[in-house]
Amino acid sequence: MPTTPQHLPELARLVDQVCMAAAQRQPLTIRAGGTKDFYGNAVDGNTGVAEQLDPRSYSGVIAYQPTELVITARAGTPLREIETLIAAQGQMFGFEPPHFGVGATFGGCIAAGLAGPRRAGMGPAAGAIRDFMLGARVLNGTGQIQQFGGTVMKNVAGYDVSRLLAGSMGTLGVLLEASVKLVPRPFSEDTRRLACDEVQARALLSRWARASLAVSASCWCEGQLVVRLSGAHSAVMHGIAVVGGEDLSAAEATAFWSGVREQTVDFFAQSFPLWRVSVPATADSLALGAPELQEWGGALRWVATTLPAATVRARAATLGGHATLFRNNPGGVVALTPLSAIQQSLESRVRAAFDPHGIFNSGRMHANAAC
Amino acid sequence: MQPVLEGMGAIDLPLQQRVVAALRTYLPADAVLFEAEQTRPYECDGLTLYRQVPMIVVLPATEADVREILRIASALGVPVVPRGAGTGLSGGALPHAAGILLSLAKLNRVLELDPEARTARVEPGVRNLAISQAAEPFGLYYAPDPSSQVACTIGGNVAENSGGVHCLKYGLTVNNVLAVRGYTVLGEPVEFGSAALDGPGLDLLSLIVGSEGTLIVVTEVLVRLVPKPVLARCIMASFAEVDAAGDAVAAVIAAGIIPAGLEMMDQAATRMVEPFVKAGYDLEAAAILLCESDGTVDEVAEEIERMSTVLRAHGATRLAVSANEAERLRFWAGRKNAFPAAGRVSPDYYCMDGTIPRHQLGRVLGAIRDMEVKYNLRCPNVFHAGDGNLHPLILFDANDADSVARADAFGVAILELSIAVGGTVTGEHGVGVEKINQLCLQFDEVTRAAFINIRLAFDPTQRLNPGKAIPTLHRCAEYGRAHVHHGAVAFPELERF
Structure with a gap:
């Protein structure tokens, strides 16, 4: 991934800021549009007040050849700009990322690692961001630029650091550039709505998945299951026949899935702590006595509740998952489920491999263990 | 110019005796092999260019055995080389002269199969194909299908991030493994990933998959299963020029299709395999493409039609669509048997594994043709065209030192070219010692x-x-x-x- 001359000053500025911070052990908060400020813990600054590092000036698409199904762009590129560019070529991101605001950037999207409704869809066009990461260029905690992976579909040379960066929340380094695999937009799409309870919803979705139905998104809330079918025309027609229910118009469907992805549907318009509970799709009901919105065939359950964190986390753990306090933290609750001692220690050691002085987004995910 | 390798040399017999004694305090005698005639079979993996008899081979039967072996090895400061079925092609399981070869072949139980969740929990020594066989009664299978799937183990697949001819659509090992359990080198238990779709920390599972046994020893793997498609059909398309076949691959992708498999063989490859498999390949074609669709009957019909249109528009001189499962398997037989066929027409062959951007296909194949002249060796090409993963098969004679040297130089030239065009030296076989x-x-x-x-x-x-x-x-x-x-x-x- 070549750096064009006009971008050298921006790159040099970022390198200088990191080198200076490393020398002075000055903690940095990596922040672009700030659309996901609410997510994770506040950066603790470790040893002092964190200074901001804004990568937005390092922006622009570096390479995009539609037939390669890959885009390489600088981290500061607005996410919307990339999505518009690839949509014009009939392509999209297989992880349907939430923006959570107009300022969302490509780098912030990868660092947050959050995927939208398509995450648990059937087939090759769906997955998590890590499933589509091919390469990345990173500014590490000593001001060095490292280049992992590449732009090709299959690459087993060196450890797969590019995937690790997805969801690392800026705690490993400053993401400079990334190459992400794209998928073709489906030939056909349709959204259906039917009434059922949450147990029925998960059972139906599990049955449909086993039958290879072309389900690309699901959302259950308040007795209504909404299902999106995507794929070849015949696959969608077959899905409609099996799923039944009532049809949403294309405009209604687009608005609905955008609302789920961006959390603007009614369910999210409340002030209770919002928990993001990630469990196996087939896990039993959470039964926390609180309103829920479920996505990903039941693998992602949003719960609005004032129950103690320990209660929510214990229930998630019992079901084989974890719970993140996503929004409306009443204060004093760590956002992410604490790790086991060995996990924490390995994580801290891996972090130190990239950022030996712990200057990047310290504490945003977990408090760093001594190492 | 084979690299001088760490861990190659003579066995230190007193050290061997000390380590054997320590291991036998915990393991039965038949689980600790050290006599040359017992350890010799482990001297290499699928890359036979490199051989080293291990100091000791251990055969744990349980997870607890693995932990104890690692603790004993730690106490004595002995290196540990994990091994599955030994089918790897890059020497990743090459033994260490002063180390323990940890064979995980006896940990071969399918522990749990959950058809509702579409997952299987298996031990590392379970063979890749055995997972699909266990899942078959439920209409499910494990998607990644390396050519060695009859023999290779899931533990080895995790170590190498193995692919296969269907990974264009269904992903690599990393996309199909949900979680692993295992031990650090010190014998501490660790787990990465989970049955949920994400975890609360760094995605360390991404580092473990493809780490070639250098980070942890895996003792359990949770894999994702997918429903078996009702139908699969394959198009065999002939092209008069290799470049035209390359362009057709790009055109299929540009048309928004992700085929279940998209493979190319050049004429040298089809002529090499045809006498053995009688696949019915067009031997006059400069290259053939195998282009597969799977799904429901209607979906397959729709996709085959769409792909046929694109292939014809991009210069296919002949199209044949498999009429039934037997014919489809015959189309694939040639591709899947390319390596054994190379072994029949040449005393030895050296399989390369570079991956390149698809648009560089024509340029790289042209360069390989020039190299055949330069190094005076034949090099048929089979490759996963859909994802740009090349498998040039350099044919040489291991008993002729000059032929070996030329094969080695030829291989290095291909790897360097892969890097130069923006690709990688290994798409799925791993670095091991080879690269x-x-x-x-x-x-x-x-x-x-x-x-x-x-x-x-x-x-x-x-x-x-x-x-x-x-x-x-x-x-x-x-x-x-x-x-x-x-x-x-x-x-x-x-x-x-």
């Missing part, structure tokens, strides 16, 4: 330093599969000095060393 020097070319010093630091984060003792996967800075410095490329020293920055 360790080329990693010095593919990654700069600061990136390689990050790899070393990651390795140290998991294994501060550097005893887990030493000398594989990640080159030391010293090795690259040595290689840089010896390796002059296009008239310039490859690593000017290393002059100060």
Whole structure:
């Protein structure tokens, strides 16, 4: 991934800021549009007040050849700009990322690692961001630029650091550039709505998945299951026949899935702590006595509740998952489920491999263990 | 110019006796092999160019055995090389002269199969195909299908991030493994990933998959299963020019299709395999494409029609669509048997594994044809065209030192070309010992330093599969000095060393 001359000053500025911070052990908060400020813990600054590092000036698409199904762009590129560019070529991101605001950037999207409704869809066009990461260029905690992976579909040379960066929340380094695999937009799409309870919803979705139905998104809330079918025309027609229910118009469907992805549907318009509970799709009901919105065939359950964190986390753990306090933290609750001692220690050691002085987004995910 | 490898040499017999004694305090005698006639079968994996008899082979039967072996090895400071079925093609399971070869073949139970959740929990020694066989009664299967799937184990697949002819649509091992359990080199239990779709910390599972046994020893794997498609059909398309076939591959992708498989064979490859498999390949074609669709009957019909239109529009001279399952399997038989066929027409063959951007296909194949003349060796090409993963098969004679040297140089030239066009030296076979020097070319010093630091984060003792996967800075410095490329020293920055 070549750096064009006009971008050298921006790159040099970022390198200088990191080198200076490393020398002075000055903690940095990596922040672009700030659309996901609410997510994770506040950066603790470790040893002092964190200074901001804004990568937005390092922006622009570096390479995009539609037939390669890959885009390489600088981290500061607005996410919307990339999505518009690839949509014009009939392509999209297989992880349907939430923006959570107009300022969302490509780098912030990868660092947050959050995927939208398509995450648990059937087939090759769906997955998590890590499933589509091919390469990345990173500014590490000593001001060095490292280049992992590449732009090709299959690459087993060196450890797969590019995937690790997805969801690392800026705690490993400053993401400079990334190459992400794209998928073709489906030939056909349709959204259906039917009434059922949450147990029925998960059972139906599990049955449909086993039958290879072309389900690309699901959302259950308040007795209504909404299902999106995507794929070849015949696959969608077959899905409609099996799923039944009532049809949403294309405009209604687009608005609905955008609302789920961006959390603007009614369910999210409340002030209770919002928990993001990630469990196996087939896990039993959470039964926390609180309103829920479920996505990903039941693998992602949003719960609005004032129950103690320990209660929510214990229930998630019992079901084989974890719970993140996503929004409306009443204060004093760590956002992410604490790790086991060995996990924490390995994580801290891996972090130190990239950022030996712990200057990047310290504490945003977990408090760093001594190492 | 085979690399001088760490861990090759004579067995230190007193050390061997000490380690055997320590292992036997815990393991039964038949689980600890050290006599040459017992250890010789483990001297190499699928890459037979490199051989080293291990000091000791251990055959644990349980997870607890693995933990104890690692603890004993730690107490004695002995290297450990994990091994599955030994089918790997890059020497990742090459033994260490002063180390323990940890065979996980006896940990071969399918522990749990959950058809509702579409997952299987298996031990590392379970064969890839055995997972699909266990899942078959539920209409499910494990998607990644490396050509060695009859023999290779899931533990080895995790170590190598194995692919296969269907990974274009269904993903690599990394996309199909949900979680692993195992032990650090010190015998501490660890788990990465879960049955949920994400976890609360860093995605360390992404590092474990493809780490070639250098970070942890895996003792359990949770894999994702997918429903078996009702139908699969395959198009065999002929092209008069290799470049036209390459363009047709790009056109299929550009048309928004992700075929279940998209493979290319050049004429040298079809002519090599046809006498053995009678697949019915068009031997006059400069290249053929195998283009598969799977799904429901209607979906397959729709996709086959769409792909046929694209292939015809891009110069296919002949199209044949498999009429039934037997014919489809026959189309694939040639492709899947390319390696054995190479073994029949030549005393030895050397399989390369570079991956390149698809649009470089024509250029790279042209360059390989020129290299055949330069090195005076034949090189049929089969490859996963859909994802740009090349498998040139360099045919040589291992009993002829000059032929070996030319094959080696030919291979290095292909790897370097893969890097030069923006690709990688290995798409699915791994670095192992084979491509360790080329990693010095593919990654700069600061990136390689990050790899070393990651390795140290998991294994501060550097005893887990030493000398594989990640080159030391010293090795690259040595290689840089010896390796002059296009008239310039490859690593000017290393002059100060």
